[in-house]
Amino acid sequence: MPAETVIYNTPLAGEHAVLGAKMVAFGGWNMPLQYAGILAEWEDNRKKCSVFDCSHMGEFIICGDAVACGLDRIVTQTIADMPPLTCRYGAMLNARGGVIDDCIVYRLASEAWMMVVNAANIAKDAAHVQAHLSGAPFQDASLETAKIDVQGPLSRDVLKPLVPGIERLSYYGFGVLDVAGVRCIVSRTGYTGELGYEIYCPWGRAVEIWRRILKDPGVKPTGLGVRDVLRIEMCYSLYGHELEENISPLEAGLDKFIDWNKDFIGKEAVLRQKEAGPYRTVGYFVSGSRKSPRAGHALYNDQGKVLGTVTSGTFSVGLNAGVGIGFFEKGENVLEKKIFFGDDKAKTESVMTRRPFYKNGSLKK
Amino acid sequence: MSGAVEVIDHYLYTKDHEWINLEENTGVVGITDYAQNALGDVTYVELPKEGTEVEQFESFVSVESVKAASDIFSPMSGRVKEVNRALEDNPGLINKDCYEKGWIATIEITSPDEASSLMTAEEYRKYLETLEQ
Helix, strand or coil: CCCCCCCEECCCHHHHHHCCCEEEEECCEEEEEECCCHHHHHHHHHHCEEEEECCCCEEEEEECCHHHHCHHHHCCCCCCCCCCCEEEEEEEECCCCCEEEEEEEEEEECCEEEEEECHHHHHHHHHHHHHHCCCCCEEECCCCEEEEEEECCCHHHHHCCCCCCHHHCCCCEEEEEEECCEEEEEECCCCCCCCEEEEEEEHHHHHHHHHHHHCCCCEEECCHHHHHHHHHHCCCCCECCCECCCCCCCCCCCHHHCCCCCCCCCHHHHHHHHHHCCCCEEEEEEECCCCCCCCCCEEECCCCCEEEEEEEEEEECCCCEEEEEEEECCCCCCCCCEEEEECCCCEEEEEEECCCCCCCCCCCC | CCCCCCCCCCCEECCCCEEEEEECCEEEEEECHHHHHHHCCEEEEECCCCCCEECCCCEEEEEEECCCEEEEECCCCEEEEEECCHHHHCCCHHHHCCCCCCCCEEEEECCHHHHHHCECHHHHHHHHHHHCC
C-alpha cells in the first residue's frame, strides 16, 4: 500500500498535540493513535471512562419519507419503522451484494435522517447514497460535524452534570441535548462494548466540549490503537478488514442486520448466496498464548491445510492472550475446533470461540 | 515522545535499534529506548532457543506489541547462550527497563571483529538525530 497522505485534521488536532498523542494517518485523517499507551488506555476505558476523538467519521443528513426518498432501499436494516430518536446499525450493499460500508442511521424526525459512515468511505458513500435517492435533499455534514465518544462504565456519571437528560437515553436511543451548554446530538452508542455515548457537535465547539469532559480527573483520552483492541474484543467488524465490496453481509456475520421483508440494493445477490449456501464465513479464535494473530496470517487445521485468512488480530488485554477474526472458506468454520494461525514458518495453536471475546462489558448497564 | 531518548555510553548499537553490551567473548543483547518507545507496550517476546547459532544482522527474536510484531536482529554472530525467561510472563520489562532488566539474550561471540561495524553510543545518538522529523 502506498503511504497514506494526510489530508484532514480534526478540530481537536491541537488538543492531541498538547496531550502528547502519537499520531497516525487513518482514512485520510491525522488521528491520535495513543496517549498514555494502549495497555493503560484499555484500563481507562474498561474500568472508568475515556474519550475518543471520532471527528473523522462521516455524517450525512437526508430529508424525506424513508421509502419514497429511497433511503430504505439503500440500507439492509429496517429504516421505515424506526421510532424517532432511535438509531439502527446496518450496511449499504452494491448490486453484487458486497458491502460498500456499514453505517448507523439516526431518525431525527419523521422525515429527517442522519447517516454516520466510515471516514475513509465518505466520498464513495456520498456518491452512492445520492445516486439512489430520488432527488431528496442530501447534505454531507462531515466537515462541520465533530464527534466525541465518551465510553466506559462511568461515562453516564461523568456526563450527568454536563448533559441534562442523559440518564433517559436507552441503548441505541439518542437525544438533541445540551452538552456543557452546546446543543448536540447525543446517542447511547459506541464501538467499545462499554456503556457509552457518542456526541455530535458543531466543528467549532468541539474543543470546549472536549476540554470540559477532560476536566474530570477520572476521564482519560484514548486513541485509535486501543479502539481497535476494544472493537476486536467485542468482535465488531471494521471496514477494510471484515467488510469490503467483495464480502457479503452473510459472510461477515451481519445476518441480523438484514431485513428480508423489504427491498434493498443487493438483496437479490445476497438471497441467491443464502439459498445456494454454503459460503465462506467469519470466525473468531483465541490464541493459546500471548502470541497474537495479525491480519494477513493464514489459518490452518492440525494437518496444515489452509482454512482461511486472518482479517483482524491483536493482543487482547482482557483475555491476556492473542485473539483473531478471520474468514474461513466454505464449510471450514467449526466451533470449538483447534486451529492454527501463522505462516509457512511458524504456526500457533488457537481455539475457535463464540463472539464476543470479552464478555464483561458494561454496554447495556 | 516524552523526554529524551536514553542511550547507554559503553554499549554498541545497530541501525535497527538493538544494543549489545560486550564483556570479553559474551554479549548481552536487547533493544534500545528508541525501539521500545516506537513499538509501544510489548505484549509477547518469542525468545530463541539456547544454543541457536545466529549470523550478524540475522533475525533471531520476535517482539510483539499490542498492534504489531517486529523482528529483532542479532548485532553480532554467535551462539545464543542464555535467554531472559522473565520476559515470558513480563514482556513489559522491555518498556520499563530496556537496557537492564529488559535484556533479551546473551550471545557467545564468534567474530569479535564485527564490533567495528556497530555504532558507538555517540554515533548512535547522532544517528537518532537524523531520524527525528
